[in-house]
Amino acid sequence: MRRLSLLLILSVTLGTFTARADEGMWIPVLIEKYNIRIMQENGFKLTAEDIYSINKASMKDAVVLFGGGCTGEFISDKGLIITNHHCGYGSIQNHSSLEHDYLADGFWAASNAEELSNPGLTVTILKYMEDVTDRVLEGVTNGMDAVKREALINANITTVNNDAVKGTHYQSMVRPFFLGNQYFLIVNEVFRDVRLVGAPPSGIGKFGGDTDNWVWPRHTGDFSLFRVYADKENKPAAYSSDNIPYKPASYFPVSLRGVKEGDFAMVFGYPARTQEYAPSNHIRMLKDVIYPKQVEIRGAKISIMEQEMAKDPLVRLQYSGKSFGLANGWKKSIGEIQSLNKIDGIVRKEAFEKGFMEWVGADPERMAKYGNLFEQYDEIYKTYTTLYLVNSYTTEVFFNNGTETAGLANSFRNAVEMAGTNSPDLKNELTRLRNSAGSFFRNYNDAVARRLFVAVMDLYGRNIDSEWQAQAYKELYASCNGDFKSVTDKLFTKSIFTSEKKVQGLLNEFDLKKVKKDPFYILASSATELLDTKVRPELAALDARLAGLNRLYMAAQMEYGRGKVFYPDANSTLRLSYGKVMGYDSRDAVYYKPFTTLSGVMEKDNPDIYDYKVPERLKELYREKDFGRYSVDGDVPVCFISNNHTSGGNSGSPVLDAEGRLIGINFDRAWEGVASDIMYNPLQSRNISLDIRYVLFIIDKFAGADYLMREMTLIE
Numbered sequence: 001m002r003r004l005s006l007l008l009i010l011s012v013t014l015g016t017f018t019a020r021a022d023e024g025m026w027i028p029v030l031i032e033k034y035n036i037r038i039m040q041e042n043g044f045k046l047t048a049e050d051i052y053s054i055n056k057a058s059m060k061d062a063v064v065l066f067g068g069g070c071t072g073e074f075i076s077d078k079g080l081i082i083t084n085h086h087c088g089y090g091s092i093q094n095h096s097s098l099e100h101d102y103l104a105d106g107f108w109a110a111s112n113a114e115e116l117s118n119p120g121l122t123v124t125i126l127k128y129m130e131d132v133t134d135r136v137l138e139g140v141t142n143g144m145d146a147v148k149r150e151a152l153i154n155a156n157i158t159t160v161n162n163d164a165v166k167g168t169h170y171q172s173m174v175r176p177f178f179l180g181n182q183y184f185l186i187v188n189e190v191f192r193d194v195r196l197v198g199a200p201p202s203g204i205g206k207f208g209g210d211t212d213n214w215v216w217p218r219h220t221g222d223f224s225l226f227r228v229y230a231d232k233e234n235k236p237a238a239y240s241s242d243n244i245p246y247k248p249a250s251y252f253p254v255s256l257r258g259v260k261e262g263d264f265a266m267v268f269g270y271p272a273r274t275q276e277y278a279p280s281n282h283i284r285m286l287k288d289v290i291y292p293k294q295v296e297i298r299g300a301k302i303s304i305m306e307q308e309m310a311k312d313p314l315v316r317l318q319y320s321g322k323s324f325g326l327a328n329g330w331k332k333s334i335g336e337i338q339s340l341n342k343i344d345g346i347v348r349k350e351a352f353e354k355g356f357m358e359w360v361g362a363d364p365e366r367m368a369k370y371g372n373l374f375e376q377y378d379e380i381y382k383t384y385t386t387l388y389l390v391n392s393y394t395t396e397v398f399f400n401n402g403t404e405t406a407g408l409a410n411s412f413r414n415a416v417e418m419a420g421t422n423s424p425d426l427k428n429e430l431t432r433l434r435n436s437a438g439s440f441f442r443n444y445n446d447a448v449a450r451r452l453f454v455a456v457m458d459l460y461g462r463n464i465d466s467e468w469q470a471q472a473y474k475e476l477y478a479s480c481n482g483d484f485k486s487v488t489d490k491l492f493t494k495s496i497f498t499s500e501k502k503v504q505g506l507l508n509e510f511d512l513k514k515v516k517k518d519p520f521y522i523l524a525s526s527a528t529e530l531l532d533t534k535v536r537p538e539l540a541a542l543d544a545r546l547a548g549l550n551r552l553y554m555a556a557q558m559e560y561g562r563g564k565v566f567y568p569d570a571n572s573t574l575r576l577s578y579g580k581v582m583g584y585d586s587r588d589a590v591y592y593k594p595f596t597t598l599s600g601v602m603e604k605d606n607p608d609i610y611d612y613k614v615p616e617r618l619k620e621l622y623r624e625k626d627f628g629r630y631s632v633d634g635d636v637p638v639c640f641i642s643n644n645h646t647s648g649g650n651s652g653s654p655v656l657d658a659e660g661r662l663i664g665i666n667f668d669r670a671w672e673g674v675a676s677d678i679m680y681n682p683l684q685s686r687n688i689s690l691d692i693r694y695v696l697f698i699i700d701k702f703a704g705a706d707y708l709m710r711e712m713t714l715i716e
């Protein structure tokens with residue numbers, strides 16, 4: 001029944017086409033059906049088939065999932081990929097040392113031979129996607145028991161996956177869309193030999209640092225270059241010096257023509273997660289409970305890391321990746337709270353829900369289906385909020401760069417169990433741990449770890465009710481009277497997990513008793529046990545109930561909004577969003593233009609602040625007005641904004657003009673509209689892109705790596 005009504009809605013919306021030209025992250029295979037007309041009305045000059053096709057090379061062959069959570073795109077027929085600097089950050093950091101600090105100084109491979117390999121880094125290309133809803137829901141009936149339903153769906157998905165990749169080297173997955181009302185099969189080709197080609201220094205690629213992050217006007221040259229390698233048949237292969245540059249089916253021509261205000265712009269990439277259709281209960285939970293606590297604890301961690309990084313370049317190398325990861329989420333949460341407050345997000349949601357319930361109430365059949373949706377939400381969120389908080393906060397405290405040594409100790413839990421049962425697998429596990437401990441200590445600093453420990457222990461005690469605290473924590477608290485600083489020396493001296501030498505010694509000769517007595521092992525185990533026994537099982541049960549309710553509420557919203565074309569929440573699958581280059585009113589009397597320039601970089605230059613130190617060479621180019629062909633009105637364009645609906649994961653996405661040419665690289669969103677993952681605000685939600693001309697200027701004039709441009713197709 002539900003499926004039938006969904007199909008009905010989809011077909012009804014076909015007739016009354018009202019997809020918007022700003023909000024929305026659209027499914028590539030459905031562009032022809034729902035979007036192409038409005039795109040063309042707004043200036044797009046190509047066809048839906050040019051964007052996504054399984055019969056010919058199309059744009060989708062040029063867009064890649066970069067690593068696990070970013071987007072990248074091919075810009076040459078020799079496998080050259082551009083993505084954000086912050087997406088390549090981990091790789092750049094891995095290759096950096098105090099002698100070769102590529103983060104600080106930048107890196108440019110002068111030939112293929114100088115490109116640097118990155119074990120573990122993948123590039124994923126979509127081969128095709130297909131609606132498999134009927135096959136996934138085969139045998140599912142209304143009112144079916146939730147556990148049985150899930151088992152049947154999982155079995156069906158396994159069959160769909162197996163059929164899809166049989167006899168191929170592809171990988172596939174089935175993803176729910178519209179919160180489980182529709183399913184798509186996604187078939188991918190995954191490349192594993194991906195090499196670093198170039199990156200500007202952080203003074204360009206991360207210019208403005210956390211202060212400018214999520215903020216417009218922006219002057220960050222947030223890009224890096226990689227190359228995909230394949231075997232002689234152009235197929236994915238593990239790293240080998242015999243591999244050759246991959247020849248993509250399609251790549252983007254690069255436009256030197258630039259953009260004007262009002263120009264059509266579209267973003268094609270992998271947005272990770274949005275929650276546009278969530279009930280007000282969920283938003284209230286995030287905005288009023290989860291985010292404020294997360295902001296507080298992350299803020300504390302970041303400020304410790306920053307103080308220590310400022311003292312020592314080695315600490316900066318070790319902690320810049322960690323602090324960026326924390327700061328990105330921390331600042332976004334602050335922005336989301338503010339922008340939700342400003343647009344009265346919860347009040348709006350509640351008004352929508354009121355209208356929705358009136359519509360439900362007007363029809364007995366709808367009453368029977370949806371009548372008690374919100375009673376159920378209310379009941380669930382009462383418990384869910386506490387469990388969600390305990391789960392996420394405990395993780396912030398003991399793991400996720402909180403108590404770093406407890407995080408390391410926790411990774412030994414399997415080994416402890418294996419040693420206890422004399423498992424033959426122990427040897428392999430110890431080898432695995434040897435590697436992970438090696439990378440842990442490469443980015444570990446004792447002074448930072450101690451300060452982090454004291455700060456998070458203190459916050460944990462103040463923010464989590466004792467009923468929900470880990471037992472070992474309570475004992476430690478009692479033993480030191482809550483003065484964690486006073487016991488830090490003792491714990492750090494006693495523990496194995498604070499010293500690489502001790503950990504390697506332990507791995508050479510595993511001593512079960514010693515591990516079990518280790519203070520950080522005890523803390524980590526206690527936190528994990530609390531989560532595993534008291535928190536996560538119930539949380540999972542509530543999540544399952546919520547999944548069922550959300551599916552129903554989504555279907556109901558689509559029925560209620562009949563006549564409107566819906567886009568599904570982001571789920572790390574390829575999406576297209578389109579709109580226009582445009583500025584916005586930030587606040588009373590303040591309008592932001594959509595473009596920034598190199599002059600703006602120089603205005604921000606401040607040698608006393610690390611993140612605002614402009615590299616000497618860039619200043620020299622500016623002084624001499626040596627802009628080459630990138631000069632526009634005596635300046636160089638740097639960034640621009642448009643009203644494309646984007647999210648995390650869209651980092652690195654191609655921004656394309658009306659003819660499908662690369663005009664920019666998406667990398668961020670503007671502060672005022674940053675709540676667009678929950679509520680897109682057409683007046684202020686703007687995505688920030690790096691103007692491709694700035695990229696070329698940096699490669700060509702700054703780095704002298706113009707040889708890289710010879711493999712691109714430049715549109716003059």
Ligand code: ASP
Pocket residue numbers: 328646647648649650651667668669
């Ligand atoms: N800068 C963002 C991120 O990587 C991209 C976005 O969310 O718009 O998280």
